[in-house]
Amino acid sequence: MPTSLLERQISLLEHLTSAGAIFGDGALRARHLQGLDAALLRLEARFSHEKRMEKINSTFPRMFEAMRGDDRADMVRDFVEACPSVDIRRIENARQFYDFACARWQRQPPQPPYLQDIATCELAIADMRMKGKAQAPQSATTGRRFRRNRDAVFLPCNYDIRPIFEGRMADAVERRDLMLAILIPLRSDEPTILEVPAPVYVWLVELDDWTNRAALAATAELEALISELAEYGLLEVRGH
Amino acid sequence: MIACKTIPAVGIGYRSGIAEWTRASLAHFDVLEITVDHCISSGETVASGIFDLVGRIPMTAHGIGLSIGTDVPLDLAYLDQVAAIVERLRAPAYSEHLAFTRAPGRDLANLLPLPKTEKVAEAIIAKVRVVQSRVPVPFLLENISYLFEWPESDLTDVEFLNLICRETGAGLLLDVENLYLNAHNHGFDAHAFLNDLPAGIVKEVHVAGGVTVHKDFLARPFLADSHSHPVPDAALDLLDHVLKRHAPETVVLERDDRLLEFDEILDDVRRIRARIAAMQSGSIHANELVGAAD
Numbered sequence: 001m002p003t004s005l006l007e008r009q010i011s012l013l014e015h016l017t018s019a020g021a022i023f024g025d026g027a028l029r030a031r032h033l034q035g036l037d038a039a040l041l042r043l044e045a046r047f048s049h050e051k052r053m054e055k056i057n058s059t060f061p062r063m064f065e066a067m068r069g070d071d072r073a074d075m076v077r078d079f080v081e082a083c084p085s086v087d088i089r090r091i092e093n094a095r096q097f098y099d100f101a102c103a104r105w106q107r108q109p110p111q112p113p114y115l116q117d118i119a120t121c122e123l124a125i126a127d128m129r130m131k132g133k134a135q136a137p138q139s140a141t142t143g144r145r146f147r148r149n150r151d152a153v154f155l156p157c158n159y160d161i162r163p164i165f166e167g168r169m170a171d172a173v174e175r176r177d178l179m180l181a182i183l184i185p186l187r188s189d190e191p192t193i194l195e196v197p198a199p200v201y202v203w204l205v206e207l208d209d210w211t212n213r214a215a216l217a218a219t220a221e222l223e224a225l226i227s228e229l230a231e232y233g234l235l236e237v238r239g240h
Numbered sequence: 241m242i243a244c245k246t247i248p249a250v251g252i253g254y255r256s257g258i259a260e261w262t263r264a265s266l267a268h269f270d271v272l273e274i275t276v277d278h279c280i281s282s283g284e285t286v287a288s289g290i291f292d293l294v295g296r297i298p299m300t301a302h303g304i305g306l307s308i309g310t311d312v313p314l315d316l317a318y319l320d321q322v323a324a325i326v327e328r329l330r331a332p333a334y335s336e337h338l339a340f341t342r343a344p345g346r347d348l349a350n351l352l353p354l355p356k357t358e359k360v361a362e363a364i365i366a367k368v369r370v371v372q373s374r375v376p377v378p379f380l381l382e383n384i385s386y387l388f389e390w391p392e393s394d395l396t397d398v399e400f401l402n403l404i405c406r407e408t409g410a411g412l413l414l415d416v417e418n419l420y421l422n423a424h425n426h427g428f429d430a431h432a433f434l435n436d437l438p439a440g441i442v443k444e445v446h447v448a449g450g451v452t453v454h455k456d457f458l459a460r461p462f463l464a465d466s467h468s469h470p471v472p473d474a475a476l477d478l479l480d481h482v483l484k485r486h487a488p489e490t491v492v493l494e495r496d497d498r499l500l501e502f503d504e505i506l507d508d509v510r511r512i513r514a515r516i517a518a519m520q521s522g523s524i525h526a527n528e529l530v531g532a533a534d
Contacts, residue, residue, distance in 0.1 A: 035392075043455060043462065044387045085346065130284075
């Protein structure tokens with residue numbers, strides 16, 4: 001019985017997204033694909049893979065830089081085998097890789113151990129850039145109402161990975177639990193990454209809606225905190 | 241119809257990676273080609289950067305996400321999104337590749353060829369009519385570059401394209417680089433291909449520059465459509481040939497890699513303009529015009 005074009009297209013894509021075709025160690029087994037040139041399919045598979053990995057690499061440049069070469073090659077190969085391409089979008093391919101990596105790191109702790117924190121930050125930054133989240137101008141620090149900047153992303157981390165994002169030596173990365181806040185300032189493409197002390201984070205989470213300054217028992221300390229958070233862009237302040 | 245300084249209008253494909261440079265360099269271009277999928281799925285930042293340019297420079301609409309060749313019904317919701325974007329861009333036409341990129345469960349995000357048979361052409365014809373009914377501007381099909389052939393193909397590239405365009409009235413977005421690569425990789429005569437196209441069918445043109453791929457598993461080197469390097473003279477020679485028999489409204493340079501080589505991009509635009517000017521005047525030597533444009 002002749003096979004439909006759709007069946008052959010499915011077989012072809014299964015082949016082109018397989019590790020065997022991409023890395024050149026698999027034969028062209030599918031009956032539906034007989035008559036196609038295996039070497040040219042291998043080239044096609046490799047081109048498509050490189051294009052996909054470019055999307056992923058550009059999302060996680062610091063994570064890949066921090067990985068050992070062998071680990072990187074093994075991980076990419078395992079990723080290809082476990083997660084064929086299902087979406088054209090850069091962010092979706094990055095998310096697919098991130099989910100795969102996190103599951104792998106559950107079984108096999110990453111080396112260096114702060115890789116997951118880097119990946120989490122890089123994915124959050126990519127997501128923010130894509131959604132166009134930008135920090136509103138925070139010139140006002142003395143307004144009557146304020147709320148948490150909803151575009152800021154808060155990430156609990158096990159390592160202080162800010163040196164990696166600041167271009168400093170990786171050996172400056174310190175093992176400690178902390179909360180990082182990520183923002184992309186207005187008219188900038190570069191993210192700002194700040195540490196937020198736990199009590200401040202708890203307070204910020206509560207400030208989901210506009211809050212009147214007058215409703216709080218104003219102290220000099222609180223006023224200073226509001227001004228500082230507004231200056232960093234973690235609080236939006238309005239009204240005079 | 242594109243209202244701009246020259247006919248054909250010359251420009252580049254808009255890429256968000258060089259959005260700032262593009263905005264600062266609009267004086268060099270008559271038109272920008274917008275990939276509608278970037279407006280749909282690359283996020284608000286990219287989309288607003290594109291829509292901000294409406295009214296500042298004419299734009300054409302190009303797609304990469306339709307996968308018209310996948311043997312399933314078209315995604316009508318996607319087409320409706322395309323129609324809305326085309327309207328917002330005020331684009332005079334919408335183009336897509338005669339190819340497939342996905343099948344249920346897989347999306348290669350890479351253009352793959354179709355078997356060139358009458359049966360497949362019939363299926364594509366029906367889908368082109370659907371596109372034409374949903375997107376209210378002329379629809380153009382683009383010839384892709386391809387590495388492999390389906391064994392049952394019994395039509396040539398140009399026969400397959402002509403059949404679909406004739407039956408649907410769709411125009412052709414002729415990618416001269418793809419034609420150049422295919423002719424080299426698959427051993428046919430690119431000029432014969434051009435001669436076999438009905439006069440006037442080419443409405444838009446793409447040009448780009450690729451690389452030669454050498455792999456130990458290939459019997460011979462292959463030219464790849466990497467959109468990464470200056471346009472080869474051989475592709476510009478094909479552009480000359482196109483301009484003799486067709487009146488495309490736009491000639492768009494595609495660049496997707498080594499994007500920061502701005503001088504190369506501008507030089508390619510100048511070379512394209514020089515070819516057009518030389519062809520139109522019939523007397524000016526192309527190289528003289530390149531010098532004058534500087």
